Structure formats: C-alpha cells, structure tokens
Amino acid sequence: xxxxxxxxxxxxxxxxxxxxxxxxxxxxxxxxxxxxxxxxxxxxxxxxxxxxxxxxxxxxxxxxxxxxxxxxxxxxxxxxxxxxxxxxxxxxxxxxxxxxxxxxxxxxxxxxxxxxxxxxx
Amino acid sequence: xxxxxxxxxxxxxxxxxxxxxxxxxxxxxxxxxxxxxxxxxxxxxxxxxxxxxxxxxxxxxxxxxxxxxxxxxxxxxxxxxxxxxxxxxxxxxxxxxxxxxxxxxxxxxxxxxxxxxxxxxxxxxxxxxxxxxxxxxxxxxxxxxxxxxxxxxxxxxxxxxxxxxxxxxxxxxxxxxxxxxxxxxxxxxxxxxxxxxxxxxxxxxxxxxxxxxxxxxxxxxxxxxxxxxxxxxxxxxxxxxxxxxxxxxxxxxxxxxxxxxxxxxxxxxxxxxxxxxxxxxxxxxxxxxxxxxxxxxxxxxxxxxxxxxxxxxxxxxxxxxxxxxxxxxxxxxxxxxxxxxxxxxxxxxxxxxxxxxxxxxxxxxxxxxxxxxxxxxxxxxxxxxxxxxxxxxxxxxxxxxxxxxxxxxxxxxxxxxxxxxxxxxxxxxxxxxxxxxxxxxxxxxxxxxxxxxxxxxxxxxxxxxxxxxxxxxxxxxxxxxxxxxxxxxxxxxxxxx
Numbered sequence: 001x002x003x004x005x006x007x008x009x010x011x012x013x014x015x016x017x018x019x020x021x022x023x024x025x026x027x028x029x030x031x032x033x034x035x036x037x038x039x040x041x042x043x044x045x046x047x048x049x050x051x052x053x054x055x056x057x058x059x060x061x062x063x064x065x066x067x068x069x070x071x072x073x074x075x076x077x078x079x080x081x082x083x084x085x086x087x088x089x090x091x092x093x094x095x096x097x098x099x100x101x102x103x104x105x106x107x108x109x110x111x112x113x114x115x116x117x118x119x120x121x
Numbered sequence: 122x123x124x125x126x127x128x129x130x131x132x133x134x135x136x137x138x139x140x141x142x143x144x145x146x147x148x149x150x151x152x153x154x155x156x157x158x159x160x161x162x163x164x165x166x167x168x169x170x171x172x173x174x175x176x177x178x179x180x181x182x183x184x185x186x187x188x189x190x191x192x193x194x195x196x197x198x199x200x201x202x203x204x205x206x207x208x209x210x211x212x213x214x215x216x217x218x219x220x221x222x223x224x225x226x227x228x229x230x231x232x233x234x235x236x237x238x239x240x241x242x243x244x245x246x247x248x249x250x251x252x253x254x255x256x257x258x259x260x261x262x263x264x265x266x267x268x269x270x271x272x273x274x275x276x277x278x279x280x281x282x283x284x285x286x287x288x289x290x291x292x293x294x295x296x297x298x299x300x301x302x303x304x305x306x307x308x309x310x311x312x313x314x315x316x317x318x319x320x321x322x323x324x325x326x327x328x329x330x331x332x333x334x335x336x337x338x339x340x341x342x343x344x345x346x347x348x349x350x351x352x353x354x355x356x357x358x359x360x361x362x363x364x365x366x367x368x369x370x371x372x373x374x375x376x377x378x379x380x381x382x383x384x385x386x387x388x389x390x391x392x393x394x395x396x397x398x399x400x401x402x403x404x405x406x407x408x409x410x411x412x413x414x415x416x417x418x419x420x421x422x423x424x425x426x427x428x429x430x431x432x433x434x435x436x437x438x439x440x441x442x443x444x445x446x447x448x449x450x451x452x453x454x455x456x457x458x459x460x461x462x463x464x465x466x467x468x469x470x471x472x473x474x475x476x477x478x479x480x481x482x483x484x485x486x487x488x489x490x491x492x493x494x495x496x497x498x499x500x501x502x503x504x505x506x507x508x509x510x511x512x513x514x515x516x517x518x519x520x521x522x523x524x525x526x527x528x529x530x531x532x533x534x535x536x537x538x539x540x541x542x543x544x545x546x547x548x549x550x551x552x553x554x555x556x557x558x559x560x561x562x563x564x565x566x567x568x569x570x571x572x573x574x575x576x577x578x579x580x581x582x583x584x585x586x587x588x589x590x591x592x593x594x595x596x597x598x599x600x601x602x603x604x605x606x607x608x609x610x611x612x613x614x615x616x617x618x
Contacts, residue, residue, distance in 0.1 A: 020302075027291060036291060044298050051305050077308075080257055084301065087264045091294050094268055098275060098287045105280035114284060 012053050019046035031111040033102065037095045044088045051077040051084070129174075130183035130196040133167045133206065134249045136160055141241035150233025154221050157237040161217040164210035164248070172203040172605075182254070190254070191315035197254030200609040201460075205251045205383045208464050212375045212471055213244060219584045220368045222577070223478050227366040228276050236276055240372070243269040247380045256304045256392075257314045259384065260297065263348070267293045270377060274365040285360035292357040296347030303340030306333055307392075316392055323396035324618070334397055341388050349381035351445055352415030355438040362434035367478030370430065374437050374474055375467040382444055382463055389448065390613040398618050399451075408449030413543060415442030420550040424557070429480070429487045432554055433473050436513060439547070440466045446544075447528055453610060455531020458524050460606040465512070465520035465595065472509035472588035476502050479577040479585060484570075489558060494567030496559075498574040501582060503562050505589035510555035512592040515548045519596040523603055 007014055019042055026039025055077035063075040099109055106114050125132070140160040144153040174181060175198055183196040198206070220240075228236050246266025253259050271293070275286035308314055310333055311322040323334065343354070350358040358378075362370045393399060419438035426432035444466065447459020479502045481487050484495060496503040512519035525544055532540035576582055595602050 024295070027295065033287065040291060040294055044294070047298055047302055047305065050302065051308075054309055080314075083257075083261055087261065087297075090268055091264070091290070094271060095287065095290050095294075098271070098283055098290065101275070102280075102283045102287060105283055118281060118284075 012049070016046050016049045016053070019043075019049070033099045033109040033111065034096075036111075037092060037099070040095070041088065041092055044084070044091070048081045048084060048088075051081050126170075128183075129167050129171050130181060130198055130252055131185065133164065133171070133210075133252055134196075134245055136163060136167075137241045137245040137248065141238045141245065144234055144238040144241055148234050150225065150230065150236075153234040153237035154224070157220070157241055158217050160241060161210075161214045161244070164244070165207065165214050168203065168206040168210040171198050172207050174198075175200055175203045191313045191318035194258050195254040195315055195317075196252045197317070198252060200605065200612055201383070201386065202251050204460075204605050204609055205379065205463070206248060208379065208467055209244075209247055209251065209376050212467055213372065215587055216368070216371055216375070216471055216475060216584050218580045219371070219475055219478065221580055223368045223482060223581060224366060226482055227278060227368075229278075232276060236273070236366075239269040239272045239276075240369075242266075243273060243372075243377075247376055250380050251383055254316050255314050256307065256316055256319065257301075260301045260304060263297050263300065263384075266377065266380070267297060267348075270373065273369045273373075274361050276369070277364045277366050279364045281360065282364035285357070285364050289357040289361045292347055292354075296344045296354075299340050299344030299347065301344075303337045303342075303344060306337035306340065310334065310337070316387065320392045320395040323392070331397075334393075335402065338388075338393050338402070342385070345381050345385045345388065349378045349385060349445075350438055350441055352411050352419060352438060352442060355415070355419070355441075358438060359431050359434040362437065362474075363428060363431040367430075367474065367481055370434075371471045371474035371478060374434075375471040378437070378441055379463050379467055382441070382448075385445075386448060386460070386613070389451075390617065394613075394617045396618065405449050405451060408445055409540070412442040412446035412449055413540075413547075415439055416446070416543070416547040417550070420547055420554070423554045424550060426554075427489055429489050429492070429558065430474070430477055432489070432558075433470065433477065436551065436554065437466075437470060439551070440470070440513065442547075443524060443528060443544075446540075447531060450528070450531045450535055451614070452531050452534050453607070453614060454527050454534055456610040456614065457603060457607045458527030458529075458531055460610060461527060461599070461603045462524035464602050464606070465524050465592070468520060468588055468591050468595065469509045469512040472505055472585060472592060473513075475581070475585045475588065476506035476509070479581050482577050482581065483574040489561055491568070491570065492558075493561055493565040493571075494563075495561075495571055495574065496563035497567055498571050499576050501576045502585065505585045506562075507555075507559050508589045509592050510559065512596070514551045514555055517596075518593065520592045520602070521548075521596075523596055523599055527603065 023039045023043030023046060027036050030036055055074040057071055057073060060071040060073045061069045063072040103109050106117055108114060137160050140156055144156050147153045180199040185194045224233055224236055243266050246262045249262030250259050271286045271290045275283050307319050311319050313319050313322055347354045416439050419435045423432045423435035426435060444459045444462045447455045477487055512521040515521040515525040529541045529544055
C-alpha cells in the first residue's frame, strides 16, 4: 500500500499529471482544430499547476514582509507562471487566428477533410 | 564606444526587438525592409566583438538590471554561444538583401511591413536563446522565436502554408511545454533557474537512481528535439519549409533548428553532463540510433520527392541527423564534427534555399519536372545550387567534407568503424537526390515555359554567390569554423563529470 499512500499524499501532482495527459490526448486524438487548441491549452495549463503547487508552504502567507509572520510562500513560481500564461494566451490567440484563416481557405476545420481537399487539388 | 562596450550582450537582443517595433509602426514594406537590413548588418558587428572579447579574455557575464545571478537573469557569452551568435547574425546579414525582391514578389503588399516585424522578433528570440544563461528566460525566447516563426510560415501564398503553420504551432507548443516541464523539475530539485547554478547545485544531490533528474533530462531532450526536428519528431518540418515564403525557408533552415541544437548541447554538456554522469544512461545509443534513422530515412524520402523545396527540407532532417550524431558520439572529434556541421549546414542550406527562391522568382515553379534545362537559363543560380549541393554530399573541397571527416574520425575513435561506413553510405544517397536535380537542370533541353527565365537581379544573386563561395572557402580554410568549434568542444568536454 505504500504506493497508494504516496499517491494520496501527492494528490495535487496526480491531478496535474491527469490534466497534462488529458490535454495531450485531446491534441493527438481529435481532428477538429478548435478541439486540438483546447487540448493544447489544457496541456499548457497543467504545467502552471506543476510550478505553482510546490511554491506553497503549509502554514505560509503571502510573500509580503510583516513582523507578524515568519513563513512565506515562494513568490518566484507565480512570477514565472505569469509569464507562461502570457505565452499561453499568445499561442492560443495565434492558433485561433490561423484556424479562422484555414476555415476561410478550405471551408472546414476538420483535419481529415482538409487533407482530402489538398489531395484533390 | 566605451559606454557601449560593456552592454553588448543586451544590445544584441534589444536592437532587433526595438527594430521590430519600428518596423510595425512604419507600415511601408520598403522602409521596413531597409530597417531590417540595417539591423541585420549591425548584429554581426556586435556578435563579432563579443567573440573577440571571449577569445581574448574569457566568458562574458552580463547581469540584467544589475541583479546578481542566480537571483537576476544573467546573459552569459562563452565560446560556444559566441560562435553560434556569430553564425546566426552573419547568415542573417548575408541573406537579408535577398529578401527585398523575394518578399515583395511572394508576400502580399499590405503584409510586408509585418513580415519584417516578425522576422526581427524571430531574430530577437533566436539570439536571446543563445545568449541567455537562465533556463526559464530561454523558454520565453524560445516562444518569442516560435510564435513569430508560425506567422512567417503562414505568410506563404499557398493555402497549405496556413495548414503547415498550424501543425507546426501544435508541435512547437508541445515541444516548448515539454521543455518548460523539464525546467520546472530542475527548479524543484535545485531551487535555481541559472544554468551554471543549476549544474552546481544538482551535482551533490545526484545518485544514479535519481528519477527526477532523469525525468527532467528526458523532458528537456524531447522538448528541444521537437524544435530541432530530430527524427522521428521532424514531421512538422517538411511542410513548414515547403510552403513558407522562400526567404523564410532559407532563414529558418540556417538558424532556427541550429539554435535548438545549441540549446540541446547546452543542456547535455553544461548542465546535465556537469552535474551527473551521463554515461550511466544510454544517451549515446539512443541519439546515435535516431541520427542514423534520420540520415537514411529522410534522405531516401528526399530521393523520391518531386517538389524541390520539400526535397531540400527532407535533406535538412537528414543533415540534422549528422549534427546529432556528433553530439551523440560526445568525443572531441565527433562533437567538433557535429558543431562545425551546424555552421556548414547553415551555409549550404541557406545557399540551396536561396537558389530555390531565385528559381521561383524567375520560373514560378519549384517542381523538379518543370525545371528541365534551367541550368542553361539561370547558369549562375544553378552553379551556386550545384556547388552547395555537392557540399551536402560531402565532396572534398567543400564544407560538407570537413564535417563528415571529423564525424568519421569521431566514430573511429570510439571504435565504431561500421558508423564510418554508414556515414559514407548515407552521403551516397545525398548524391542521388542532388544528382537528380543536377541532371534535370543541366543535361536536358530547356522547356518552352522557361524561355523567359534568366538569372535573378544582383540583390538576389550576390547573397547566393557569397554563400556558395563560403561553402568552398570554409571547405579549405577551417581556422574559423573547425578551429573555434574544436576549442568550444574541448571546453564543453573538459567540464563533463
């Protein structure tokens, strides 16, 4: 049972890895480009959790110096992830813009239909 | 000058970034081109000055905003990064004049200023990855260069350009996310993001069964390998190269994958290799096997490809195999071969793709069947193409021979003589696909549709000829390529645990 206890103790990582795999699976398994982007977004978001979770120390407070507190959360992961969120938003926006253009050019956003159209042309 | 000198590392990244902003504000394609040209020509001066500084007085450490590392972001220029910076900026400067007419021909009028804006952002990102000493900062620059690359590819006229840009976006983002997961694991292990500091802190905690370290190594390797198109993670590359505007293909093939290779070398030899004993893991076997697969499978696909641009794209995947082969061998001669092939392949592929851009400018087609007899109509262009093509094969007297010679010596030093045979055999496949184009171009009667074709104007021809001449020059005088690569490699290997 030690594995099970370890899993329960680290349930936050289990959730993170589940989201990560779910996102990656959607990207691979779905042919619809919007769904692919949704999967990609879930995949990226799971990484935010991976960074932020260990930044929290049990019993800690926000990292603002105050004589009443001695234990603070690590602020660096939050700062890093703020940057990563910006990158994620930019990627999603560009991806969606490309999907709009693809829809204009091909009249569909299903990958297999697009491949068929290219083969005919 | 004295005021500028200490800030060269920051200027290397800041100038193209500001240039991108200006290019977007200019709105006129012609003005944006002139701006991009000016920025591209300043870059090699800065990179060259830093290389000179590194050669004379050792690595440069630049503290951004005056914050001491490991707390602040450090820009770190050592021999390897200076070498790659000089390569990136010089290739960018040489091929830039070609862009003027080529982009005006291939990209819609209203989008040309945005094109140069995206190019400058991409250049910023690529230079940034090479110069930074901070693992997370490298991720940010990786995404800056990637996002702008997707846009540059999507600017191609063919609708398949949009599709390949989208596919590259999916693959590239997965790669970058894998990389950032690896960096996250390293941060959890060490509490630091500074590359030198990570290596120093990782060392003492390491035991051969430290799974987190191996997981971090695996994530970074897979993530960066997606970016550098290591077989079998190369599927995004052929279409992206084939449907992007010609000049973009030349630029990307010479720089984008090369920077990813730099990042891989940095992680293998300056972080993981310093901290842990990589020989405890089957790294060499895995990388050599994948490299060999790339060299043979991608070359064979190239032989049967009918689109010249796609053929050269598959050839790129194969040539990246040679580079990673050198990294996998991880001995002095092998690594030197890999690193010098980074430069040599950049020169050859830039020349080949520029020649293809010139052909498209005049003949309006890049299908090999349409190009019968084009050598007689565009003799200088095709002569440059043929010289660079024979460089790919590894003919003595060209740069390709130098790379393959070092790789073969590296394989021999390791006692893997069969590898020497395979390197020669794969070069023969390159001879087949380059020979096929040469035969069509030179030995057939010109087809009627090429009646009007002639060599492109000087602004396109000169960069092409300079690159073709460089593939011969650096095939004879290797002081600046193999010489510096060799010293960079001995520094890297000397630091290994």
